[in-house]
Every structure is written in structure tokens, then in C-alpha cells.
Amino acid sequence: MSPWHASSARLPNTPSPRAIEDYPEIVQIVKTPTQRQNFSGKWHVDSTYLETPPDYTFLTARETPPLGGDTVFSNAEAVFHSLSEGLQALLENQEVEFASDVHATQRGQQLTNFSGSDADTYRAVHPAVMRHPRGGKRALYINEEHALAFKGMTREESQPLIRYLTERIAQSEFTFRLTWEKDMVALWDNRLVHHHAVNDYHGALRVMDRITVNDRGLEA
Ligand SMILES: [Fe+2]
Numbered sequence: 001m002s003p004w005h006a007s008s009a010r011l012p013n014t015p016s017p018r019a020i021e022d023y024p025e026i027v028q029i030v031k032t033p034t035q036r037q038n039f040s041g042k043w044h045v046d047s048t049y050l051e052t053p054p055d056y057t058f059l060t061a062r063e064t065p066p067l068g069g070d071t072v073f074s075n076a077e078a079v080f081h082s083l084s085e086g087l088q089a090l091l092e093n094q095e096v097e098f099a100s101d102v103h104a105t106q107r108g109q110q111l112t113n114f115s116g117s118d119a120d121t122y123r124a125v126h127p128a129v130m131r132h133p134r135g136g137k138r139a140l141y142i143n144e145e146h147a148l149a150f151k152g153m154t155r156e157e158s159q160p161l162i163r164y165l166t167e168r169i170a171q172s173e174f175t176f177r178l179t180w181e182k183d184m185v186a187l188w189d190n191r192l193v194h195h196h197a198v199n200d201y202h203g204a205l206r207v208m209d210r211i212t213v214n215d216r217g218l219e220a
Contacts, residue, residue: 020209028062029208031201038199038206042103043074043169044145045190046212049100049122054212058187061180065204071186073176074169074194076139080129082168094128095151096142103145125151130191139192140165169194 020026031038047053059071080088100122128150130141144166149158168174177198178186188195 025211027210029206029210031199031206033203033205036202038197040145040195040197041199042143042145043166043194043196044143045076045141045194048098048126048141048143048146049124051124052214053124053126054190055214056187056189056212058185058211058213060185060209061182061207062209063205063207064180064182065201065206067204068198068201069180069204069206070198070200071178071180071195072198073178073188074174075176075192076130076141076169076194077137077192078174079165079168079171079194080138080140082174088129091128091140091142092138094142095125096128097123097125097148097151098146099123099148100146102148123148132189132191137192140169140194141191143169143194145196 018027020028029039045053046057080091083091126141128140128142130139131137132139142162142165144162147158147162149155150161
């Protein structure tokens with residue numbers, strides 16, 4: 001039996017794109033030529049507002065714009081180790097409240113197959129620094145898209161540090177930019193990698209199929 005388990009990210013009203021009919025494990029992320037806003041435009045780790053966020057994401061390009069629509073990845077382990085020892089120590093002792101509506105906008109109305117509503121919010125607390133269960137690598141887990149605040153701190157107090165860390169994540173020496181081709185598949189480990197979708201292809205269609213999985217239950 002496969003040790004991989006489907007993640008719980010596809011709750012009925014989870015603010016994410018809908019599952020494909022007859023293929024409940026696959027959600028489709030669609031941006032039509034007339035939509036201005038994209039899904040996952042800010043730096044993030046997938047669904048950290050869930051109690052059990054997905055460990056891995058598979059993304060397949062079904063329709064790609066003629067130009068643009070890249071996904072940019074950042075090595076969160078390298079980012080963490082680039083920080084001063086003092087900041088590393090501070091972050092390692094912090095927990096973060098993540099929320100699905102940190103940047104709530106009109107995204108829901110602007111995405112073709114968005115299944116959530118403004119009333120649905122999800123919240124979860126996770127460490128600011130992920131210690132990977134396989135091998136113990138440490139990586140920055142706090143992310144701009146879903147981090148509401150450090151636990152015990154206000155959002156106002158938290159934002160400057162979240163903003164600073166996001167700038168570090170975005171630094172070119174930590175990043176890899178993937179230009180999609182039709183039917184290309186990418187797989188990444190959400191505990192070590194941050195990503196965001198570049199919204200630079202207005203007027204073109206982009207369709208991506210996403211599957212998320214967890215490896216809970218496997219021995220490290
Ligand atoms: Fe994502």
C-alpha cells in the first residue's frame with residue numbers, strides 16, 4: 001500500500017480552486033484571459049493555514065500562456081542559514097498563526113473556479129522554522145501569503161519582520177524560476193521550498209492541475 005496519503009487541503013469550502021469532476025484528488029487552478037488577479041501570487045508555502053499542511057505538491061501545466069506565468073521557487077533552508085545566528089535563534093523559538101484570509105481580496109470573484117467564500121477562514125499555528133522530519137534540516141516556514149502574526153504578538157508588530165524575511169526569500173541567490181511548458185510536471189517539498197506564481201500574462205489562459213500529498217506515517 002502506498003504510504004502517501006491525500007492531504008486534507010481539499011475541504012469542501014477551502015479557499016482554493018475546485019477539484020476536477022471525477023478526480024477529487026486534483027484541483028485545477030485557472031486564470032482566464034480576462035482575470036486580473038492570480039492565485040498564489042505572493043510568496044508562500046501551500047496551505048499553511050491548515051493544521052496539517054501538505055508535505056508535497058505536484059503541479060502540472062495544462063495550458064500555458066505564450067509568454068510568462070512562471071513559478072518562482074526559493075530555497076527556504078538556505079534562506080534560514082543566511083540569517084544571523086541571533087535572528088535564527090529568535091525565529092526558532094517562535095510560533096506563527098497562519099490564516100487563509102490574510103490577504104483577502106476580490107480574488108474569489110476573479111478566479112473562474114474558486115470554491116471558497118469570504119466567510120470561510122482557516123487558521124493554524126505552526127513553528128516559524130520548520131525542522132524537517134527526515135534528516136532534521138531547518139528551513140524558514142513563515143510566509144507572506146498566510147502568516148498573520150507571531151504567536152503572542154500583534155499583526156502590526158509582526159509585519160516588519162515578515163516583510164524582511166519575505167525580502168530575503170525573494171533574493172535571487174536563493175531562487176529558481178521555472179518556465180512552464182505544456183504538460184510539464186513539478187514536484188516539491190513544501191517544508192523546504194517557498195514559491196509564488198508570477199502574474200505577468202494578462203490576456204492569456206493558464207491552467208494548472210495540482211495534487212497535494214502528505215507522508216505522515218513514514219519512518220524518518
Ligand atoms: Fe502554491
